[in-house]
Amino acid sequence: MNHEQAIRIRERLLARLPAARDVLRGSLLDRTIRHRSGCPKCHRGEGHPVSVLAVGYPGGRVRQISLRKNQVAGVRRSLANYRKLKSAIEQICESFRRVVLILDGDDGGRKATARIAAQLAGKCSVGLVAVPNGSQPDQLNRAELAALLAGNFGQEEATR
Ligand SMILES: [Zn+2]
Numbered sequence: 464m465n466h467e468q469a470i471r472i473r474e475r476l477l478a479r480l481p482a483a484r485d486v487l488r489g490s491l492l493d494r495t496i497r498h499r500s501g502c503p504k505c506h507r508g509e510g511h512p513v514s515v516l517a518v519g520y521p522g523g524r525v526r527q528i529s530l531r532k533n534q535v536a537g538v539r540r541s542l543a544n545y546r547k548l549k550s551a552i553e554q555i556c557e558s559f560r561r562v563v564l565i566l567d568g569d570d571g572g573r574k575a576t577a578r579i580a581a582q583l584a585g586k587c588s589v590g591l592v593a594v595p596n597g598s599q600p601d602q603l604n605r606a607e608l609a610a611l612l613a614g615n616f617g618q619e620e621a622t623r
């Protein structure tokens with residue numbers, strides 16, 4: 464792969480990435496809640512349908528979060544974004560040996576960086592760039608970017 468091909472692949476993959484902060488991992492389940500007593504609806508055997516977001520953690524622990532009706536569409540979208548992000552990340556790893564993460568210098572950016580780094584771990588070499596608080600990478604000029612990136616290349620062998 465030459466340099467121009469690499470840039471084209473990168474642009475194509477980046478265009479498909481959802482906003483990293485609008486991403487949620489887990490499964491959406493349909494459950495029925497039934498009250499033991501005092502509820503006519505449940506007494507008739509109908510129960511109350513609820514949507515539950517189930518999120519698995521290492522060690523087999525699963526956290527279940529009941530969703531309000533007005534949250535379901537957004538959660539569904541964020542779960543779809545997670546799958547998109549995951550497949551894009553896998554393709555990035557197939558095409559590039561080293562990936563440098565440089566996201567917004569705020570809480571959302573740092574959380575997204577941690578999440579993406581965890582996905583990339585073991586698949587390709589990952590570099591992390593700390594963007595100054597309150598800055599966004601696309602607002603930095605060339606010199607500022609170069610300074611941040613210094614030291615993040617040429618270490619493939621050490622980190623793989
Ligand atoms: Zn009930």
